[in-house]
Amino acid sequence: MLRLKTQDSRLKTQDSRLKTQDSRLKTQDSRLKTQDSRLKTQDSRLKTQDSRLKTQDSRLKTQDSRLKTQDSRLKTQDSRLKTQDSRLKTQDSFSVDDNGSGNVFVCGDLVNSKENKVQFNGNNNKLIIEDDVECRWLTVIFRGDNNYVRIHKNSKIKGDIVATKGSKVIIGRRTTIGAGFEVVTDKCNVTIGHDCMIARDVILRASDGHPIFDIHSKKRINWAKDIIISSYVWVGRNVSIMKGVSVGSGSVIGYGSIVTKDVPSMCAAAGNPAKIIKRNIIWARTDKAELISDDKRCSSYHAKLTQ
Template identity: 40%
Template sequence: MYLKNHSDIANNIINYSDKENDKIKVLFFGKNNKLTVHPEAKIAGTTIRFDCDDGVCTIGNNSFNGFIRIGQGCSVTIGDQVTCTNGCYISTAENTSVTIGNDCMIASANEIRTDDGHPIFDIISGRRINLSRSITIGDHVWLAAKSIVLSGSSIGRGSVIGLGSIVKSAIPNNSIAVGVPAKTIKKNIAWERPHLTLVKPFIKPDSSFITKSQYWDLTCEEEPVVIKKKSIFSKIFRF
């Protein structure tokens, strides 16, 4: 079905608005699932798929686009002012969650996965060795093109993940992490949205040429990833 207010006999619910968005496809294959989308969200070209039961997806006032898979008892939360250039893939399974903070910038061909899609076992013990684990991405994080965030990762607010990097650990706030696996190579950094060729001045040698955001913080290794800015979205829908 397309994105619109909806409820069915399996207790699958969509909270959106009185209009229908034919650019968003929603698929329910289980029961007791809930999708809530901010009425002013500019998401397009997106498929949201609930494979199992008891899944929750919340999309704020942003311009996300891509594919979101919600597994058994899983949740995906995407904050406000998140931008996505093209086709982010998000996958959850086995009671895990993906949380993306406000004002994040997602480039193209990115993946965020709490699971590997298929189980891998130790032959001797029979134990599972690739358990699914939740992911947290703080406010104002920039995922460069083709970067991937895997299960159990956390990225502190204000950080940058480099082109083609694969995150499988905790990245502190206001830092740059690159490589496979991604490692922190620079701390105490801040990035801003003005594009180098689309926003004047076209040469920006220092920070005097931009307006500083609220995310200019020194790197703190001990800082937990916390989404600090409360979304107006929760006030509108009272949840």
């Protein structure tokens, strides 16, 4: 009897423990449910925040796109204003007299330019002046059709250019030309290379200006011929270079000379008519240079011409 009571007591104790454990498990389950509910709430909040962030990101992208569009429009407007400013500067520094059709004048951003003229007396002529060119008291006259004149960037030029009957005149980069300069063409080309230094009152006459005929054949005998001045040539003051002449790179033409025959590269020529007075020379724009290496451009051309 005592044993049964003891077993019964033990069973009751176990039952009590089981109930306690069950209560604890229920409590834990309740806590887990609460945590799960909180996690779901947090997840919902995170999704809401993520949705808001996506909406904000979309709005920012839209704003960024609008800003880019506005920036593009502003750049376009700025470009137009610069073009207008360039045209106004060109108009301010050049007077244009167009007496034909199909004529074109393209002008870049000029430097310190004033009192220049362009006169078109014909059709389909073209004048191109590149950026950073300094034009002062320059007159360009087109006579007839299909003439072409181009002045490359970083040049300085004064004087008169007359292009006639399909002629072409090219002036290279960084070339400087003094006042009183004159180019006369007639169905031919005049080319001046890069880095040339041409003094005041220089005349390049590719044409005699008027025809001369043989009285027996009755045919013209003095047709115009091309003039070519290569890059890095120094032409002194009051020099006249006549039709058909070519002057080689690195050469010097002395004061007051009249050049009727070709001058090779790296030669000094002078006189009327000009003759070669010294070979194997090269000049420098820097007046303080004592060695070829003292002038970078001189050194560069010397290396090219002697390699």
